[in-house]
Each structure stands twice: as C-alpha cells, then as structure tokens.
Amino acid sequence: MNLPDPATPMNGIANARLPAWLLPAGWPLQAGEPVTADLRFDAGKIASVTPYQPDQNDLWNAHGALALPGLTEPHAHLDKTFTLHRSRPPKPGLLAAIETLHQDRQHWTADDLRQRAAKGMAWAAANGVTHLRTHIDWFDVVPPLAWRELADIDQPGVTLERVALAPLSIFADEHAADRIARAVAESGEHCLLGGFIHSSNWDPTAMTHLMRSASRWQLSLDLHIDEELSPVAHGLSWLAHYLTENTFSGHICCSHGCALASGSEQQARDVLSVLAAQRVTLIALPMTNLLLQDAVTGRTPRQRGITLLKEAQTAGVPLLLGCDNVQDAFCPAGSYDPLDTLTCALFALQLDNVFDRQSRLICDVAALTGDDQGGLPLAPGSDASLVIFPGSDSLTWPLHSAARLVIHHGRLTHQRTWNQELSHES
Numbered sequence: 560m561n562l563p564d565p566a567t568p569m570n571g572i573a574n575a576r577l578p579a580w581l582l583p584a585g586w587p588l589q590a591g592e593p594v595t596a597d598l599r600f601d602a603g604k605i606a607s608v609t610p611y612q613p614d615q616n617d618l619w620n621a622h623g624a625l626a627l628p629g630l631t632e633p634h635a636h637l638d639k640t641f642t643l644h645r646s647r648p649p650k651p652g653l654l655a656a657i658e659t660l661h662q663d664r665q666h667w668t669a670d671d672l673r674q675r676a677a678k679g680m681a682w683a684a685a686n687g688v689t690h691l692r693t694h695i696d697w698f699d700v701v702p703p704l705a706w707r708e709l710a711d712i713d714q715p716g717v718t719l720e721r722v723a724l725a726p727l728s729i730f731a732d733e734h735a736a737d738r739i740a741r742a743v744a745e746s747g748e749h750c751l752l753g754g755f756i757h758s759s760n761w762d763p764t765a766m767t768h769l770m771r772s773a774s775r776w777q778l779s780l781d782l783h784i785d786e787e788l789s790p791v792a793h794g795l796s797w798l799a800h801y802l803t804e805n806t807f808s809g810h811i812c813c814s815h816g817c818a819l820a821s822g823s824e825q826q827a828r829d830v831l832s833v834l835a836a837q838r839v840t841l842i843a844l845p846m847t848n849l850l851l852q853d854a855v856t857g858r859t860p861r862q863r864g865i866t867l868l869k870e871a872q873t874a875g876v877p878l879l880l881g882c883d884n885v886q887d888a889f890c891p892a893g894s895y896d897p898l899d900t901l902t903c904a905l906f907a908l909q910l911d912n913v914f915d916r917q918s919r920l921i922c923d924v925a926a927l928t929g930d931d932q933g934g935l936p937l938a939p940g941s942d943a944s945l946v947i948f949p950g951s952d953s954l955t956w957p958l959h960s961a962a963r964l965v966i967h968h969g970r971l972t973h974q975r976t977w978n979q980e981l982s983h984e985s
C-alpha cells in the first residue's frame with residue numbers, strides 16, 4: 560500500500576470500508592456487508608461520501624481497509640496520568656487509589672503537570688483521537704494549578720475539554736457550589752462541571768446545589784457517579800428523579816454507573832428510561848471498573864463491575880466507552896488508544912458486531928457533547944478526519960489493529976506501519 564504524502568492535502572479516499580452505523584439508509588450491501596466508500600475532501604472537510612467506483616485516480620486508494628471517523632476519548636485524567644512510577648497504592652480498590660493519589664499531589668508543579676498531560680495528548684493524537692475530555696481534580700472552591708496549566712495544552716487536531724471534578728461534599732455549601740460553577744463558566748469554552756458522587760459521600764442537598772449551580776451558570780455536567788457495586792448507591796436514581804421534576808438546560812454525561820448492575824432489573828429499567836428520554840449519556844469505563852471493583856487482595860473478583868451497557872443500548876441511552884486512568888494509582892496500564900478500551904469491552908461485556916455497530920462507542924462526539932445538530936460524523940461539511948486500519952478486517956477488529964493511518968482535516972498526520980510479513984501471509 561502506497562501511503563499518502565503528509566505534505567500534500569488529499570483529494571479524498573477511495574475504497575474505504577466504513578462501519579454500517581455511519582452509513583445512510585439504503586447504502587448498498589454485498590454479501591451482507593456494506594460496500595466500500597469513496598470520500599471526497601474539500602479544504603479539509605468532507606465533500607461527499609458515495610459507494611466505491613473504480614478508476615478514480617485522483618483519490619488515494621485504501622484497498623478496502625477499515626476506516627472510522629476521528630476517535631473520541633470521553634473520559635481521561637490528564638492531571639493524574641503517568642504518575643505510577645512514584646505513586647503505587649498499598650492495596651487494591653478505588654478508595655485506596657484515591658488516598659495514594661492525594662499523596663502524589665506534592666509533585667504536581669506546573670512543569671510536571673504540563674509534561675505528563677502533553678504526553679497523554681500526544682499518545683491520543685497518534686492513536687487517532689480528535690476529541691479528548693479530561694477530568695481535573697478540584698480540592699476546594701479555588702481552581703487548582705492543573706485547571707490553569709492544562710487549559711492551553713495544544714495538540715494539533717485534538718479538541719480538549721476540561722471537567723472540574725470536585726467531591727460532592729464541597730457542594731454541600733450552596734455558596735461554594737456557586738463559586739465553583741462560576742469559576743468553571745468563566746474559564747472559557749470546552750469547560751464543564753463535574754463531581755464525585757459515591758455512597759461514601761452521599762448528600763442529596765449537595766446534589767441539589769450541584770445541579771442548580773450548573774443550571775445557573777449554563778454549564779453541562781459530567782459526573783463520576785455510582786462507581787461502586789453497592790445496591791443502594793443513590794446517584795443515578797436520584798438524578799433520574801430530579802430530571803423528571805426539574806428542567807436542566809445543559810447536557811449531562813454520567814460516567815461509570817457501575818451500581819446499575821447491582822440493583823434490581825426494574826430499578827435499572829426505570830433509571831435507563833429517564834436517561835434515554837433526557838438524552839443523558841452514559842460513559843462506561845471497562846478497564847478501571849474491572850480493576851477497581853470487587854477488588855480484594857488474594858481473591859479472584861466475582862463481579863465485572865461495569866454498567867448495564869446492553870440494557871442502556873436497548874433503552875436508547877447515548878453511550879460511550881472511555882479509558883479513565885492511565886498509568887497512575889488507579890490503573891497501572893493504559894495507552895490512550897480507544898481500540899484498547901473497546902477490546903476490553905468486547906470481552907468484558909461480550910459485545911458482538913464490533914466494527915459495524917459497536918465502533919460507534921469510541922467515535923460518537925455528539926453523544927459526548929450533546930450537540931447532534933451536525934448529524935453523523937463524516938457527513939458532508941464535517942471535518943475530513945479519519946483513522947484507517949490497514950491489514951485489519953471487520954471480523955477480528957479491533958484486535959490486531961495497532962497499525963493505522965491518521966488523517967486530520969484531509970492530511971496524513973500520523974502513521975504506524977504494520978508487520979509486513981503478516982500482511983504478506985494474509
């Protein structure tokens with residue numbers, strides 16, 4: 560396969576295999592699979608997407624390789640990432656990781672924060688991520704150093720969003736809640752309000768303050784909510800009830816939601832039907848949930864710890880998969896590659912039809928932002944940003960798919976070549 564010239568804008572891509580979820584109704588099939596597509600670019604935007612026609616010599620030919628729109632990383636922690644070498648928790652589980660992390664904060668100088676966060680952004684960009692949302696810990700009402708230092712981390716081609724992640728207890732004081740929301744609102748675009756909501760700090764009054772302060776400052780929310788397996792975790796049930804009685808102008812993402820898997824089926828159905836009706840997005844984080852839930856030294860975990868993704872899909876809840884922590888006290892591994900997250904979910908959640916249906920879980924920016932006015936990714940007029948997977952096939956993807964070409968705004972920006980011997984064998 561000849562590669563596009565990184566120095567020259569591309570006219571487009573011929574013969575690329577796009578996933579079924581992305582294609583318009585009526586797209587032709589061959590042997591049950593969508594036929595490949597020709598994508599024409601114009602000034603870094605998509606001009607057209609049409610079924611493949613041979614002999615379009617002005618387009619770069621992908622020879623049927625799988626292709627996706629730019630990938631989405633909806634849930635990272637760039638302030639904590641790459642601290643594992645100096646910060647290892649003494650025992651397993653979420654609360655021990657939180658304690659260890661607090662001890663690492665003494666090292667969080669401006670240089671330390673910027674260097675680690677920039678590394679995470681660079682890895683994500685090389686993997687094909689075009690939109691990354693990071694949570695940043697707040698410890699009181701004053702924006703932390705990381706909030707400011709990470710504001711202008713610039714990685715070309717990647718839109719960065721910041722979520723102020725404060726413990727729910729801070730919102731118990733109505734004035735403190737308002738000060739945090741105001742500081743976030745005055746931090747510019749791509750900033751959201753967040754909170755850590757867990758049965759260990761449950762406080763419905765603080766929840767009300769959190770919701771009202773977000774509304775007052777017209778902020779969207781991304782909540783760490785019910786990251787536990789307690790059948791009496793309150794967060795999502797409370798939120799569903801609140802949203803049936805109050806209007807909320809922004810968009811809401813709920814990250815984790817593990818406890819949905821511990822309560823009754825009826826309770827889960829009730830919560831999911833409200834989330835679907837209110838267009839609340841659920842973000843599952845399979846890697847850290849598998850690592851941190853039901854974690855006891857010397858004992859094999861019995862539960863998977865992951866939210867009810869299939870039931871949420873059936874209910875029509877917008878869904879995404881995120882990496883969560885990467886190489887810190889919460890998770891020693893991680894790569895900022897959404898394909899690794901999807902691979903983990905494939906096994907943990909027993910996903911099928913992974914390329915044609917479930918790849919949407921790592922590409923759906925509209926599910927993250929709540930802005931679905933632009934239609935599906937790669938619609939005409941949207942950014943010509945794609946990831947191509949040479950040598951992969953729709954049955955085994957996302958495994959064996961480390962090789963890829965990343966195209967931002969119609970130009971090749973990153974390439975990772977594949978094992979030529981294996982490609983010859985195939």
Ligand SMILES: [Zn+2]
Pocket residue numbers: 634635636694783814883884
């Ligand atoms: Zn998180």
